[in-house]
Amino acid sequence: MSTGELRKELAMMGVNADDCEDRTDLERKVTRIRRGNFLEGQVKTSSDAGGYLTKKRGELPSVSVTASDSQESKAGAFDQAMHQSVEEQRAQASKFDATIQGQLDHLKSKGQRVFDLLEYPCDHEIKIVGAKESDIEDNVRAIIGGITGADPKSLVTSSREKGKWVSVSVMAPVQSSDMLYDCYSKLQAERSFRYVI
Incomplete structure (x- = not known):
């Protein structure tokens, strides 16, 4: 109508x-x-x-x-x-x-954050897309290993190259939602990474 x-x-x-x-x-x-x-x-x-x-x-x-x-x-x-x-x-x-109505903005909502709803400790998959020229897999391992306290070489990763981009998936062994949010904030601050999902 x-x-x-x-x-x-x-x-x-x-x-x-x-x-x-x-x-x-x-x-x-x-x-x-x-x-x-x-x-x-x-x-x-x-x-x-x-x-x-x-x-x-x-x-x-x-x-x-x-x-x-x-x-x-x-x-x-x-x-x-x-x-x-x-x-x-x-x-x-x-x-x-x-x-x-498209009015829900998770940054302004007063409820729980998304990663607060997970059960911890857990292995959470983080996906990163970056330029092929950079050593993206080692950088991701170093950042996540530094935050979680895990040995960077022991982190399970998988990568896929297509064109000028590389997609890397990492299983991050996180103990709390704050640790997971720290991983995301440090990865998003890295300029060589195009997307962090």
Whole structure:
């Protein structure tokens, strides 16, 4: 749906769309309202029908719509969410919502760092791409061996040459996430390395 169609739909629902900054905010608001309207009522039959809808020819069935306690609390939470500003809604958005909207920046997030989630000690594979002219494999072994305390000659490496680039994979025996981050920072500081993955 276009932005104009979303605004029209919100207007038909009696909701002000002025606080929505972009199309994503409009879509989120319409989706929440649709979900709220769907959950708002529960259909119950009249007691004289014995639990079934009954009707005579040409007559509408006898139906009463009531909201249960859990649905009322959901509707209350929904109304509260609808009156929040866009900034408050974004602050309460899940990590999934932020990822979908492209707002997740791991450097600014307040959660754990990626390598904090690994179990230590472990052997972590680090891949480096550099120019063919440099002695990249020995440099990588020296840097990682110096940080981890392992003998540089004992580190398991594999290399692959293609064109003017060399790709080297090293199994780094790290004891903690800080040690792994040190390996990456020292390798990325080396000018002869093109990529460190």
